[in-house]
Amino acid sequence: METVTNQLVSIEKPEIVAPPDWQPVIIGILCNWCSYAGSDLTGTSRLQYPPNIRIIRVPCSSRVDTWFLIKSLQTTADGVLVSGCHPGDCHYISGNYFARRRFLVTKKLLNFVGFHENRIQFSWVSAAEGPKFAKVVSKVTEDIKKLGPLHLYKKENFEK
Amino acid sequence: MARVGVFVCFCGANIADYVDVPQVVEEAKRIREVKFAIDYKYMCSDPGQQQIRDAIAQHRLTSIVVAACSPRMHEKTFRKALSDAGMNPYLLEVANIREHSSWVHQKDKKAATEKASDLVRMAVAKSIANEQLHEISVPVTKRALVIGGGIAGIQAALDIADARIPVVLVEKSPSIGGKMAQLDETFPTLDCAQCILTPKMVDVASHPYIELIPYSEVLELQGFVGNYKVKIKKKASYVNFKTCTGCGACWQKCPVKVDNEYNMGIDKRKAIYTPFPQAVPNKPVIDAEHCTMLTKGKCGICAKVCEKGSIDYQMQDEIIEREIGAVVVATGYDMWDPKPYEEYGVGRFKDIITSLEFERMVSANGPTNGLPLRPSDGKVPKNVVFIKCVGSRDEAKGISYCSKICCMYTTKHTILLHHKVHDSHAYVFYMDIRAAGKGYEEFVEKAQVDTGTTYLRGRVSKIYKKGDKLMVRGEDAQIGQVVEVEADLVVLATAVSAPKDNPDLARLLGISYDKYGYLSEAHPKLRPVETAKAGIFLAGCTQAPKDIPETVSQASACAAKVCGLFAGDTMKKDPMISTVNTEYCSGCQNCVKVCPYGAIVTDEVPFGHGSKELRTVAKINEGVCQGCGSCVAICRSTAINLAGFTDPQIINEIVSI
16 A cells, blocks of 8 residues: 555645645534544633634544545645544444444545545543543644645646 | 524523623524524523423524533423424524534633634534424333342342332242342341342232243343343253252252352352242252263152152253343452462461351351351361451452442351350451441441451452461551461451453343443433443343442333333334335445344345346334434445434535635
């Protein structure tokens, strides 16, 4: 996989320097029972994190289709965070195990098509882990800022 | 064309201080589909809801977006406002601009406002794809299953049955009663445990609404809330309970002696036995592991002496199936095994016993007729050392939590010792005395005065033998010195631990458990008796260590929950479930494999209109589906969609930012 990836033209353009006021857009797809509840707890505890993330609620991390992730990067987002219940704690018994497997494959796919794999990140945040959610969002935002804007695959670039 | 109404809430100052609410309204008005947008101080208040109701009629709105607190908080409130106005409640979307914006970006009003506007735009985009949904009503089987026949299970079963709801009570051992039946007297009132428990046990056996299935285990649970099917394995007892009178001739004549579990192995029982004289049901069972007739085919004495001919060596395990609507899990606790405490000489010195062994000895119906005796020589001990927190609050060797009951039962033991052996002296090594509870602190203080017990604050570091005595060495932290106590008997207040079968049971029931093996409640404060799986409730120590009053209250709470669940003939169920478009379904059955509930079955449909050839497609049992969406994401032909979280809805959210 490594060698194949190296031969492909990367979609990432490190030579493009982001304007100083550029802020990344990050989509957070959170499961209703653990991570969404955890993000609510971050709010009720008034813990601060960077304002770049836009949160979408799904019932379970297993609902997250690879399509959603690719579509996000294609259209609006510079990075995506998917978060679910800790392995073993899934509200739907085994959903997050399916999600975990799918994400591993998605990462390889991203590498293959030339995205930096940190564009999509996964975490497990329980309903009691408000501080952890703030930490995860801060880290993801930092990572995406380092990677810079995702120019090439934006919808408007296609249309031009 | 969709006509969306947007309602932005100030939430007093909670949102308005950190987000420019009028600006959010202006941004919303710029969206093509938004025909009406307004802000208000408290959207959830009645005047706020009235604005929504009025606007629906005035502006012929087709979906509603409320930008306020988390949907986990007020989604239900606003859905109700929609249905009051004659609109389908599932046409509502909530934009969470409080927990996800104003409260977490308090230092950057501009960014918070921008984010809030984005969240509103996403919600508007999603709401355009919302469909009218209707609650599903499913029938309820009004029968409850109680797993475990200790005090928790007994109380829950009696309370449910008193509401004239049939109960199936499954107990692992030959008799109900549990750990409480092994206790002598109970703190803080020193009530005799048998005197308060055995009448309840008899009530269970004679209650017309309770079906007691002793000596049995739950094998399988299928279905969903209100409609579970349970398989119970009734272990072979080799005694026909219908004809047995419980006369006891069989066990009196049985020649095989086995360690008696009820008395913690201090004395012996026979291979055919009733666990204790007050057992319910009071019928013997044969211990297949030790009975020589069953293992070697020799003996058969019990069959010869039984006048009723109730002994049946050919009896097989039996599988019983019952349809039930709710489950109460009350599997109790295990006593923690103190083996890791090697420095105490556990296992090497006979005169070190556990608290439950001490309890059995001082019990009036115990193996020593109520006298504590040294296991090594059978003498009555004079100096007794009690060591608390053996296993509890000790992460290195045991478990990090406090077992909650040891402080109280050790205090009780010092009193019982004083009652049984008047010239004895008790020493208690402790870390803290935790006596929170009605009348508990008073009980401890009175016990200290009445018994003259020496309390030494500190942990024991070593126990060694000197002659026929045990020397207990520990630190008295209050004088800062190492002390040694010469003891005839040492009693370890061992920790309460989760039943070792709990993880297996949890997997079988589909509920979660914590790192210690205790079953997890849905919410530690507000839903302490429910599990995350609807229709399964927890009572007693299976959830966490607790004393008898707490266990009984939790059991009654479970009963109230079960009765509430069974109050109507049908149950309402969320319509957020998967549906299959059979036109697209290729019949690959990947969805069948990933469904955690077995809600997807296969169906046959004709290939085309009027065709006689059939093809396989997926079919979802809407009563069983819980709406996780695993099947939707796995479906290659996008034939499955999850109501409320359809692909168009989520994609709309993604592309609208």
